[in-house]
Amino acid sequence: MGSDKALLRQNGQTQLSRTVALLEAQLERVFVSTTAAQADDAERSQFDQVVDRYDDMGPVAGILSAMDSNAEVSWLVLACDLPNVDEATIAYLLENLSPDHPATAYRSTHDDLPEPLCAIYRPEAREVIDGFVEQGMNCPRKILIKSNTHLLEQPNPAALHNINTPEDLAGTGITLAS
Numbered sequence: 607m608g609s610d611k612a613l614l615r616q617n618g619q620t621q622l623s624r625t626v627a628l629l630e631a632q633l634e635r636v637f638v639s640t641t642a643a644q645a646d647d648a649e650r651s652q653f654d655q656v657v658d659r660y661d662d663m664g665p666v667a668g669i670l671s672a673m674d675s676n677a678e679v680s681w682l683v684l685a686c687d688l689p690n691v692d693e694a695t696i697a698y699l700l701e702n703l704s705p706d707h708p709a710t711a712y713r714s715t716h717d718d719l720p721e722p723l724c725a726i727y728r729p730e731a732r733e734v735i736d737g738f739v740e741q742g743m744n745c746p747r748k749i750l751i752k753s754n755t756h757l758l759e760q761p762n763p764a765a766l767h768n769i770n771t772p773e774d775l776a777g778t779g780i781t782l783a784s
Contacts, residue, residue, distance in 0.1 A: 611687040613649060622649055625686040632696055633682065637675075639668030663744045665723060666735065673732045685723035687768045695765040699726060704756035708734050711750055712766060713757045720755050721766050722746035 612622035619627075622638065629636045638653040645657050656675050660667035665683075672681045680703065684691065695712075703710045703726050711725035723746070727735075731753075738749045760766060 614687075614689075616689055620649055621686045621689065622653075625684055625688070625691070626653055628691065628693055628696060629682070629684060631693055632700060637672065639672065663739070664746075666739065666744045666746050666749070669727060669746060670732075670735060670739070673727070673729070673735075677729055677732060680726050680728045682726045683723055685768060688724065688766055690762070690764045690767055691724065692762060692765055695724070695760065695762050698761045699724065699758065702756075702758050703728075707754050707756035709750055709753060710756040710758065712760050714766070715760055715763045720747055720750035720757060722750050724766055725750070725755075 612620060614621045616624060626636050626638065636654065637656045638650055639658065640650050640655050641658050644650050645655055656668065656672045658667040659671045659674055663670075665685075669681065669683055672683075682696075682699070684696070699710065699712065705728075707728070708731035709720075709725055709727050711720040711722060713719070714721050725746075734753050735746075735749055738744075738752065743749060743752075
């Protein structure tokens with residue numbers, strides 16, 4: 607993308623602020639996953655944070671760090687580069703959390719694979735994730751593919767379309783932060 611996706615603006619609000627607001631409407635407490643270098647920036651510092659305790663592991667570092675901070679709760683993980691995600695998508699995920707699976711995630715409308723960054727990881731997922739990380743697998747999607755993941759169909763097929771390139775911004779109403 608060439609810029610911090612959390613700082614992209616949509617309707618005057620950063621993607622990070624928008625994502626936190628969506629989650630706060632349905633959850634008791636919300637944390638922003640950050641690296642140590644991001645923790646003090648103006649946008650992220652206004653929110654409760656879980657600072658990554660693992661280096662060079664990508665998104666799984668945030669998931670593991672959250673679980674380190676509280677191993678007794680389920681963690682809803684939501685990426686901040688999903689401009690179409692809505693309250694209904696989050697509510698449906700929460701309503702359909704499976705007590706019989708370590709993780710509940712949406713099935714991608716693009717490739718039918720799990721969407722690991724709009725998912726709920728139960729405490730039991732920690733052992734599963736640790737096992738894969740020990741084998742050198744740090745990709746949360748691959749971990750969910752190879753795990754006993756409860757997969758849901760998306761109620762809003764456009765909700766989980768993410769933005770990775772400037773071209774993806776076309777028609778979204780999202781602007782690059784100055």
